[in-house]
Structures are given as structure tokens and as C-alpha cells.
Amino acid sequence: MFLKKIKTPGLSHLSYILGSNGKAAVIDPRRDCEIYLEIASQQGLEITHIFETHRNEDLITGSPHLGQMTKAKIYHGPNAAGPIAFADIISDQQEFKIGNIKVVALETPGHTKDHVAYAFYDENHDDGAVGVFTGDALFVGDVGRTDFYPDEMKEMAGALYDSLHKVMDLGDQALIYPAHGAGSVCGSGMAEREFSSICHERKNNPRLQLSKAEFVDAKVNEVHYQPPYFENMERLNLVGAGPVPRVLVPKVLSFSEFKGQRFDVLIDVRDTMSFASGHMKGAISLPVGMLPAFGGWFLNKDQKIGLIGDSMDQLSQAMEHLWRIGFDDIVGGYTGFVKSVAQGGAFDRIPTLSTRTVKKRIEEADENWVLLDVRAQDEVEKIKIDEAQHVYIGHLNEAWEDLDPQKHYTLMCASGQRATVAAGWLQSKGFSQVDIYLGSMGAWQAER
Amino acid sequence: MFLKKIKTPGLSHLSYILGSNGKAAVIDPRRDCEIYLEIASQQGLEITHIFETHRNEDLITGSPHLGQMTKAKIYHGPNAAGPIAFADIISDQQEFKIGNIKVVALETPGHTKDHVAYAFYDENHDDGAVGVFTGDALFVGDVGRTDFYPDEMKEMAGALYDSLHKVMDLGDQALIYPAHGAGSVCGSGMAEREFSSICHERKNNPRLQLSKAEFVDAKVNEVHYQPPYFENMERLNLVGAGPVPRVLVPKVLSFSEFKGQRFDVLIDVRDTMSFASGHMKGAISLPVGMLPAFGGWFLNKDQKIGLIGDSMDQLSQAMEHLWRIGFDDIVGGYTGFVKSVAQGGAFDRIPTLSTRTVKKRIEEADENWVLLDVRAQDEVEKIKIDEAQHVYIGHLNEAWEDLDPQKHYTLMCASGQRATVAAGWLQSKGFSQVDIYLGSMGAWQAER
């Protein structure tokens, strides 16, 4: 039995290839899906089955394209938001054979209505499932979110409770293979470990210690954010999105070509500190590592995108992230910001401030000055600076219209990274007085 | 100025990417052409021009697909055998700019009628061309073959003579960048070096020491072989062949699936010695390294191909070679010949003989026994065993019909490799008594 986890960084998405005796199944393939075929071939496996645990809202499925390349059948659970154009619908307890492995589908609604987990058994040691692909139902140390159907919050939470117990009924021996690891937007509280067993989760996962009533109550009171791109994902994962380009690099543009291009949005993917020292006028900051988590808040479907980065490698990586979440219209890329300034390009910068300066400003209590905290709700609830206003960074995509461009904003978060992204966004919207509290909440606490 | 040679093994095909100041040209791209875009991107170059030196007869051009991926224009010389569907036709002395490089087209017919060389100049040091892409006109130590128009042998040889002198007129300073290195079927006598200058060739290349009359005479008397697949190449290089698959691996088949498949031809791509010890009944031997040079003799257009190899890597490599020369219909692959026998698969073998045995047989002079030398004409002319018959290995694709399956054939070549391929071919055609003179001409000579 061969089992390999393929981890997609940024999204913390986990997909799997499971093989035995010359045959293989892929679980939840990502859009750039050549990797599964390469691994299968190296192992002498033919991909015959593609299993989806649910219609993903945070990334584009690679099933249609992988299916086309391999002739494998694609399977999806029932009750999706609409017909899945490229998949066969399966039902509870449906069985499949992959070499010497038996795979059994388990309807496990809660996170979504179409959610299915896949237990698998070793025919030679078959007292209980060897493992289970738990999708977005059960994570290591956490469970899936249940807020996607606002009118049915309780029902979905209850359904997830039942589904989790159905999974646990597979027995303590089973290992769990979830669709996300720590860092995903699909559930906070995941452990940084990416391996566990049913037994370990049964004993340690906080959500599995609760009664059904407690569980539903806890889930209903969770605060989750839902970026606007989720909607696009969901649509594309019904109809199937096209494959990524064979060579994933943006068109190389010279500075003069770059200036001549018409972009709807200019993304500076360099790190936040580089952006703060100087960036092309009009560019927003979305460092390559933060693109998967925050790109979906600040980009709109069908925008023409221009990229600015340190190196072609960095631009290619950014392009990869963007394609994975469905932003495909990348017009071109430019490397070498300093070079652009030395060719007469206009630039902006955003100063960084220390705790000392922020404290002084708090003391001065200038009415025109605002300390704006862009962390998530649950972070703010744990600890905050009393004088700070709070707007979640993602919500700035619309909330900036309620802010006053005449005022002076100092952005803060936990360390200064998200603060820079937020500051760049405000600056691009015409806010001329923005700066960054470097170290932010961390530095503030360390001071004490 | 950036210049990188991309060498395609087996075919000894050399293509190039030439860049300057953010722009790049590709010369004679091969069919699996993603590599040029990857290199260009790493170097921050946009591919804007694709230059073909001539319509290749020995490999499929990647120009149409690379053109589509990059939007670069494709250029080809005039007088091709038909309209080139995907290229613009250029004329002598036409100039192009690639960053700070000037490229000048030089009509240089002789090898083919549409042949063009491309000289390039460094705008900062412009006393004479820096180099010239000589295509199949001028090689290191040799010149192109001129036998493709049987009725115009003299005219083509004369044309090549003039073309070569046109190239040499670029000046002694110029470096030469040919389309083939040693080992190609496009000209014997190439040096094993892959770098040279006009001056060095002017002094050392044997063909450049001759008068025009001598040159024409020499060329007309050369013996070249022309595999049947050349015709298919030529046709495909007029209309443009489709791209290679994104992941170049054959479908993995189990032995039972493999047996169940209908192949038109079964190719065993393991090394010749493995084949000789045992191979599936009906398989022919074309070791992966010999596929590019000999595949075109023994395979027919549109055949369904099955592959047998040692490893998936080897099969993938074989598939790559086959796609490059237009044999695209690979139904699937199987690894593990010994395993197949252990599952009851039928096998054949071909014994290897030593010089001692061959000598004994020559002495015995059994009328039923034939020592068959499959080397090329020019090798036989240099040295041979008097008692041996000669049929060039490639010609066995048809000449086997003139041989007598009731006789006993011992195959020989220079070392035993080609002899094994030939023996496998005969065996697949029903010759039951074949064996291999291991060491062949080399061992024969060493004995003395």
C-alpha cells in the first residue's frame, strides 16, 4: 500500500494519492494536478479513481483535468449545490477497490451538505479501517466550520456532530487524513501536527469532548470570515475550471512595457518590509506567502492583474497561487522595483513605527489619528490595545469606504505583516497618511 | 547576451535560445518545447522570435506549439516543399532585433532548398558577426548531407558549396552553432566537439579544403541512409504536429492487461543484453538509447505501440523519444520482464557467441549458416569479415523478406548492439535460428 500526502502551501491544502497493486486513487486533487500523475507513474500505478470529499470553497479542484488526463472516474457526494458537471454522485457505504484496498464512502454532511469521508481497508489486515480521508469534517485538533448555510447554522452543526461520530465509529485504530492542515481558512485551532489517529482525536480534540448540545452551541458561536472569492470557487467547482498553463510564468515585461499595460490591479508580491520602503504608485501589497489567504479578499473575478516581484521565481509562485484560487488573467510581471525608480518611476512608501512612537501618539490623543487593528475577531478578543479601533483586514475591502481619508491611520496586527497589507490597500484608495506599527501586538506585550 | 544550447540526446539535435535585454529568440525548437519557456523565464527574457533553419526531416519541430505559448512569430526560409502553415517566410539578409543583438538571415540552400543560417551581431562590438546558427549546412568537422533530392544531387551539392562560403564570409571571428552534434543521422564525420569558429573550420574541416568541383564530387559519392520516417517528419513539419502530453508517461499496464491489449508492435526498450537473455514473444528490440536513430526504420506511422522496459523512467524516456519523431500512439507500458515469465508469460531468447565460435562456424562452412553484417556501408568499406554478407540494419525493415527463414543467421555489427536489434527483428519475423556475435568486428580485430 502506497500513500503519499501532497501539501499545497499557503492554502494548507492536503491531497492524497493512495495506491496498491498497480492502481491508485487521488483524493481532492488540486488544480495544477500533473504532480499526481508523475507520482503515480514513478510508483508504477495507474490512477483509476478520483475522490472528492466535498465541493471546495477555498481552492479550485483539479478533478476535471486529472480525469481527462488519466481517464479515471471522478466521484463526488450527493446534495451538492448543483449538478457536478464532471463527477459521478456516490452514496453512503458505496465501495471501491484499488488493488488490495477497499475504499468505503461515508456521507458526512455538516461542513457542506455534499461532504463525504472515505475510509480505506487493507485486505490483508482488515480488522477495522486503516485510515480515513476526513476532508473538512475532522482535522487534527479541530473540526470543520459549519457556517456556510447562514439559515441552517444549527442544523449543519448538528449534522457535523453526527458525521464525526460516524467517522469515530470506524474505530480507534484508524489514522486520519484531513484535507487541511494548520494555517487553513477552513477551521482555526488545528494542531500543527499533520498526523493523528481516531483514538488520539477522540481523547484530545476539544470539539470531540462535547455533548451534541454543547457542540452545536459552540459551533454556532464561532466567528469565521468568508472572503468573496469563495463564491467564485464554488461556482467553478460545479462546472469545472480549465487547466493551468503548461509553463506557469507570467509574461516578462520591461518597465516601459509594464507602464504601458492596462492592469485592473497591480499586486506587489515582495515581502511587506520591501513594500513599505518603496513601491510603485498604485500597487497593493500581497506578499507571495499571503496571497492564498488574503488574495481572495482584495481581488475581483476577471480583473486584469499585473505582478511586481523580486525575481521571476517569486512571480511564478505568485501566479501559481493565483491560478489555484481562480484568478487567471495575469497580464504580465515585472521584477526590480529599485530599477524602476532609477528609470524615473514614481513610488510611494509607508513608514514603520516603533512601540515608543505609538505610545506617544496614544498619549497625545490627536483626534485626527487612529490606531487601526486589523486582526481577526478571536485575536482581538484575547488581547487588544484599548485605544485601537478594529476592522478585520479582509473587511477593509469594503470597509475602507467608511473610513476618512483625511485622517491619519496607524495600522497594526499581531506583528506588522497584515498591517502592511492593510496600509497598502488604504494608500491605494487615496489615504495619504498611513503608517505601520512594526511589531504590533507582539511588541506591545513584550514591552510590558 | 545570453546564449544557451539545448541538446536533445539520441538525435544529437542542438537548439538554442539567444537573449538580450529582456527579449529572446529560439532557434530550431524541438517538439517538447516547454524547456525554452522555462529557461527564458528564469533569465527574465520574453521569447519574441522563433527561427527555423530548415524543415527538419529527422525530428518534429516545436515551433507551432512554442509560438502558441509565447505569441512569438515563427520564421522559416523560402522554397520549402510546400507552404509552412505556421511560419512567416523570410528572405536573404532580412534583419531582426533581439534586445542589443542584430540577427541576419542568410539563405543557404544545399542540405535543403529552404535552408537559412542566422548570423548574429553584438551591437556593442560589431566588427563582424559574433556567431552564426548554421543549421544543417555547417557542422563542427563536417558539412550537411545533400542527398534529399535524388535528381538534383549535383545542383544541391554545388548550392551547399556556395552557401558554406557565404557563411565563411562572415569572417574568422564568428563562432558556429550547428543544429547537430556527433551521432546525428544528418552527417557522418562530425567532430565530437560541439564548439568551433569559422576560422577553425576553415582550417580544419576536411570538406572546406576542397575546390567546388572536388566538393561536389565528394558529396555526390557519399552514401547516406534515409529512414522511411523522414517522409512523415517532412509532412508534419509543413503542417505542424500537435503538442506532447503534459505528463509524458505511458499508461501503466499490469501483465494481464498488457496481454489483453492489441498492439501493432511491441517494443522492448531494455538494453540489448537483457533482450538477448529473454524477451516476450513477438517483441522487437529497440533499446531506449537507440530508439531515436533506429525507431524510424522499424516503426510505421499510426501503429499502436506497446512498450516493455526495466522501469517507468525508462519507459517515459522511450515515450519522449517516440513523440519527438512523431510516433504518438503509445497504448501502454509494462515493466518487469522476469516477473511476466514468473506469471507464465512465454519468452524467447537469442544466444550470444564469441569470436571462437564464429571462427569455428566459418571453418565449418555450413551452407545453411550465414554471418550477416548489419553495419553501414562506410563501416564495411573500412574493414570487414570476408565471409560475411552485408545488409544495412535499417534496410532489414524490408530486406528480411529476401532472407531465408529456414537458414541460421548470426548477426554482427561493430560491437553487438545493432546485431541484437537486427536479430530481434528477424526473430519477430519468424526466423527461428538467429544468434549474436558479441564483440563483433571489434572483437574480431582484437583477436589478431
Added chain:
Amino acid sequence: MFLKKIKTPGLSHLSYILGSNGKAAVIDPRRDCEIYLEIASQQGLEITHIFETHRNEDLITGSPHLGQMTKAKIYHGPNAAGPIAFADIISDQQEFKIGNIKVVALETPGHTKDHVAYAFYDENHDDGAVGVFTGDALFVGDVGRTDFYPDEMKEMAGALYDSLHKVMDLGDQALIYPAHGAGSVCGSGMAEREFSSICHERKNNPRLQLSKAEFVDAKVNEVHYQPPYFENMERLNLVGAGPVPRVLVPKVLSFSEFKGQRFDVLIDVRDTMSFASGHMKGAISLPVGMLPAFGGWFLNKDQKIGLIGDSMDQLSQAMEHLWRIGFDDIVGGYTGFVKSVAQGGAFDRIPTLSTRTVKKRIEEADENWVLLDVRAQDEVEKIKIDEAQHVYIGHLNEAWEDLDPQKHYTLMCASGQRATVAAGWLQSKGFSQVDIYLGSMGAWQAER
């Protein structure tokens, strides 16, 4: 928490790197140990601890060298056969901290007397160990062998029983991380899976279903082979062997240099079928993939080794395998057997036979002919050909002296691979009539 398995092919040896919060431990590092430092560095981890589960008998430990490179402390269990020159001795229940991980040593004698398992706990989810490095005590589907102390077979088997129950007492939630996977010489019967939990093993592992008496009985009756190199391994793993060369490639020798060299043993590492068709006189067959398992039977400590292979890559791989098991004196390598024959080199071959021929010979019952089965005892017990003699392949290293070089031997195994190795060995000892039953037991059965 970061956990990565490093699998050493051939030996089926599994080592691990376990990290948390900037620190890491390595469990059972192999001799070519740069890989652990590279992984650690990529993950931003400092290797601070090296844990050995026991003194390995089948491969050379990399602990001394890795310790030197990282300044990490090395830990080993008590009761080793002698003082471990490079390690600190630990005792039962000793605890270690690796970032947020707690590691607890568990004395688990049985396979060896110094055996220690290492349980590890996640400080954030600490109800039960997350996993346990079980060394050679508990495998997926099997348990360790207990035959290394011939006079204390029962005691050791009993000790292992107790150790296994000590490991199982860690709880059903714990994942198991053994030191070997399927294919190792350290225990037959391992599942081809390489992941499991205590609970799954408790339910499915056949050895864990037994009472202590049954268990001891079963273990005492197991037949294991013990190649002579184990002794050398054990010695080297007390004192610590030197590091592998920085670049692991054999000295490239031309054929004339190769002939001129004095080797104690010539190993042909090409596949068995190539060897059978022809090989240099005097060479033995140990295909690169079989070197780790069988090299230790046919090579002697301190022999000067010459290598013959298809490619430099293959030779490098062979050299890697040899260093890992302590055969360091590799004088040089040669590629291109056919080329050597074409230069006048002498060669031998070994014919392959089909089932039909073997059956005919059995019928003929020539007294001079022997069908020699070289499979392991447990394979023979399952199924055999009545007319065959049996000598385990490894035992031929000495048992050949009891065979009659005047007789005609047909070698067989399960498929023909080991038969070829055995045939090559006999031929190198002067047996002039050897051949290979291709397909062997597999083909025999398929026939029926």
C-alpha cells in the same frame, strides 16, 4: 510538529526526523547522513538529539558523523554488546524535550538487549503519546526477530513479548514508526503498508494475538538467515565507522586500466538478464537493487572491489549501497560491458531455460543434472518442485564447496533473479555447466 520519514531503499530502513519549535531529533540515522541536516535546515530546525533504537546489525549508523556535524548528543540504550564509543547510555523512562515535544525512552529488549523505543507526546494534546519509534521491536504487521543470541532464544523471545506489551500500553491512539518496512532482512511478514497505529496492530498483527507461551514458541521456531556481514556491522556500530566520501562515485576506469587493476572481487551490478547474456570472465552478479540484501553474503570485509555497470549513475548507486553496509574499498568502476568485448575482452554467459526444458530434463532424469532451488526455507515450505535440491542462496557463499563442479546445475528461485545471482556465483567458482530456470517457481505454477 514536523515528522519526516527517510526511507533507504534496498535495506528498507526507515529513519526519522522529528522537529518542533526550532529543534529536532533524528532517529536511527543512516551512514550517508547529510540528508538529515539538509531537511532540518530547510525546516529551520537545529538537530539537538540523535536517538538510536539499537545497535543495528544490517546497516552502519550515521550517528557519529551526524553528531560531529551538528554537535547533537547521541543516545543509545543500555546493555549493548560493548561500550558504544560515541553515545550516551540512557535508561528507561528517561525524558527529553524537543521544542514542544516530550520524548520518553522505553527499554524494549528482545530483538537485541540494548533496544529502546521512543514514545513522543504533543504538549498541546497530551492525553497519550502521539506516536512511538518502535525500532526493530514492532513493525507494521510483524515483530522483530529474536535469533541473535542463539543460547538465549527463549529468553529473548519472552523479553520481546513483554516489550511489545509495554509499547502497546502507550495506548491505542499512538502511531507507530518502525525502523524497517517490507523487504527488510530484519523480519519477514511485514505489511507493505508503512503506517499504522497501536490499535490497528493490536487488532491485526498476527504476533500480537498470541499468549506469551504461544509467542515464544512461534519466535523460537522461526528460521532467519544471518549473513556474515552482520558481524562487521555490529563491530562498526560499537566503535563508529568513518563518514562516506563527499562525492560518492567510483573512480572511472578505462577498460585497459580496469584489466590492469587488482580486484579481490568483480561485481557486475547490471540487471540479471544482462548478466546472463554476457559478463566479464570472473565477475559475480549482484544487481544494484539486490546488493543491500545479498551483498553481505558474498563479499568479505576488506576486499578490494571492482564494479561493472550500465552507467555511472548505476555505479554510484551501487557504491552508496556498499558504503551503507560497510564495504568501503571500491577501487574503481567500468561501464559498457559490450564495449569491453568489442575491445577483445573475454566473456562468459549463462543460458536461460523455459519450463518446458526443465520438465524435459526432469523426465530425462540425468544423474549428472541438478535442479537447485535457492529460495529461503519458508518459501520452500510453502511450495516446491519435488525433484529440486535446496540450498539457500546466501548459504552458497560456503555451500558451493559441497557441490560438484563436474555436474550440471540449473538454478531456480521464485522468478529467476536470485537464480541468476546464484548461477553467477557458481560459475565464478569454476562450475562450467550452469543455467537459469527463467520464471522458476512462478512459471512452474502458472503452467498448471
Added chain:
Amino acid sequence: MFLKKIKTPGLSHLSYILGSNGKAAVIDPRRDCEIYLEIASQQGLEITHIFETHRNEDLITGSPHLGQMTKAKIYHGPNAAGPIAFADIISDQQEFKIGNIKVVALETPGHTKDHVAYAFYDENHDDGAVGVFTGDALFVGDVGRTDFYPDEMKEMAGALYDSLHKVMDLGDQALIYPAHGAGSVCGSGMAEREFSSICHERKNNPRLQLSKAEFVDAKVNEVHYQPPYFENMERLNLVGAGPVPRVLVPKVLSFSEFKGQRFDVLIDVRDTMSFASGHMKGAISLPVGMLPAFGGWFLNKDQKIGLIGDSMDQLSQAMEHLWRIGFDDIVGGYTGFVKSVAQGGAFDRIPTLSTRTVKKRIEEADENWVLLDVRAQDEVEKIKIDEAQHVYIGHLNEAWEDLDPQKHYTLMCASGQRATVAAGWLQSKGFSQVDIYLGSMGAWQAER
């Protein structure tokens, strides 16, 4: 004949491996020299000769270590500053055989007194050398510097003139293979091409168009900078420096460990814009790409070095650069500057200014304000801002003591990169008012 160029980025150092018929020579190997052995092995070549063109002053030779690994002999020219501990001294016209290649040593003093070029001939096409390894005598578009013996400037320039003509006498056909490409500190004016022939240089290289008198005059008037580390290089290249570590990664340190360490110098290797936004107090800026060219000015022999970077990859690259120029004492590295601030770490920043601000300051003519241009002399001679003072960036290593820490310095260069390095250096020396003219001379010119 096999010839491969190995380019060491940053230093623009070019070394070569030249092979034929199973044997190979390496020319001017760098310190991390495993790469040559790996290439040789892949090509089936045994490295038998190591040739040094001269005692390098800008990087550490790998000859001693490569010699030890391969048993190859090392050759060096006569008249070095002292005995070369690890090499044989050769004399003019000495010949060597590498397979079918003849190598001829040519004493070519001028750059250094021990300089030797190596011409090589193809035995099969031997009318004139195929190429010549020109070391630091002849580059593409330029010639070597001759300022290393201050009292013998004229003599050395004259010697180089004669040496160049000796090289040119090899004939127009010869290709040239220099030891440096554009970007090296060993000669300005190199073409960005890295390939040329004697003929092309004879026609186009500006220095080869001069009479001897003109040549000497021109060379004597060149201004070159000589970083202090050259002296250390020269010393180490007489005695031979130790090998680089097997795995070239700095010890991973946490922030608290990092703070606790005693470093003599803290190098921030992130890009200049990141540094400007914020950096640990006391750190100097040497971005990884600028380390090879500028590290030697600001670092002292035997300093304990701490590294700060964006990623482990970046730190490893920095470490590689440092080892290549002999700064071996790297105590450890830290990644994640923002994280350090969020843990309470103190930081500094340096503002970036636009042309508009600089112009305003020039108009204001504040006596306390200085615009400091740190470009090289030849850049300043071409174009400058009249109001700017000039100190070459490298000279700031000592010249800072002559500047006034009470004054306000705005640093400028061509674009702002070197200005940032200079500003960081001044700030680390206690200058509290420094800023960076972003775009610098380029932006100034673009404005007009």
C-alpha cells in the same frame, strides 16, 4: 571533447572542466569543488589534472581539496608571491595530454607575475588551438587589471601587452575561455557576452586596438579598487584553505539564542528595501547578491559573523558566498526580522527619499546636510550631481571616521542599492541621521 563552464554567481568567476576519452582537467576550481567531480563522473571522466591560471586574489581556490579528492596533480605558473604549497610549478610551453586533447601552458604575466594561459588542441583537427583558457589576461571585451604591484605598474602593463599578443598568436580560430565574466571586480568593461574568439577580440576588444605605448598608458591610468580581503585571499591561495563544510547551512538560532550569541558583526542579507524599512539594531546591510562584491570591504578576517535573512535558503546562499571568499566563522543565522520585533526586539530604519525631496534639500542648502555619492570613480566621472560629495562605497570602511556623525547624510549611488548598504554602515557606526536617495543618479537623470 567535453567542455563545460561552471559559473559562480556574484563573483562572476568562470571555471571549466575539459574532458576527452575518459580523462579530464579542471581549470581554476572554486572552493566548493564537489561540482567538478560530479560533472566528471556523470560524463564518465576521471579528473587527472588541475590547472590554475594564477593565484586568485578574489576567491579561494578549490585546487587543494579537489586534488585530494581525485588524486589529480595541480599545476601553477612560476613566479608566484611565494611557494604554492599544493601545486607543481610549470613552465612555458609545457605540454599535457588529456585523452585526445593536447594542453599547452603559456606564461602570460601582467595581471600577476605567475599568470599562465592554457591553449588546447584537438588531435583530430589540429591546425591551430581550438581554444585557450585566458584566466585574467584576456576577457571578452576587456583585459585584466595590472595594478597589483604598485611600484611596477608600467612593467606589468607592458608584460600584459606582450602576453596578450602571445595569446593572439595562437590564431584567429581559437575560442577564448576567460576566468571572469561581466560583473567581476577583476576588470571593468567586460562584455555581457561570455563567448568569443581570438579573431573577434582582435577586431573588437578596445584594448587590443592600441600600440604598446598607448596600452601601457591606458592601463596605468585605470582606477581600480582593491578590497582588504584580497590580501587574505592571496595568503590562503599560497597555503591552501580548508574545504567547505559538507552541508553548507548556518546553525539555526532562535531569537533568544540569537540575542545571546556574541557576534563581531551582524549581517542582514535581505534585500536593501527590506533593510531600510527595519532591521535589528547594529546590523549592517549586505544583501546576499552583493555579498561577494562588497563583503570583502566591510568584513575583517576572523570576525565571528551572525546572519539575518528572509529564509534558510537565503542564509545558506550567503554562507556559500562567504566561504568562497574566506569568511568561515559563521556562528549562526536567524530568519524572520518582523517576528523578532514582535518579540520585543529593537530595530532601526532608514527612510527613502524621492528626487523631489533631494532637490528641495539641495535648494535649502542646509550646511548640516550632505548628499554623499558612493559610486565608483569612473561612474562619477561620467555624470554626477554637482552638490554631492564623493566617497567610494568600499572606502567607507575606513573613511567613515572622517565623516561627522552629527551631520545628516543622504546616500546616493546609481539606483539606491549601494546607497542603502552605505547608509546601513554609517548607521551602525553611530550616524543617527542617514537616509537613502531612492532611484539616485538614474532617477535624477530621468527627471530631466
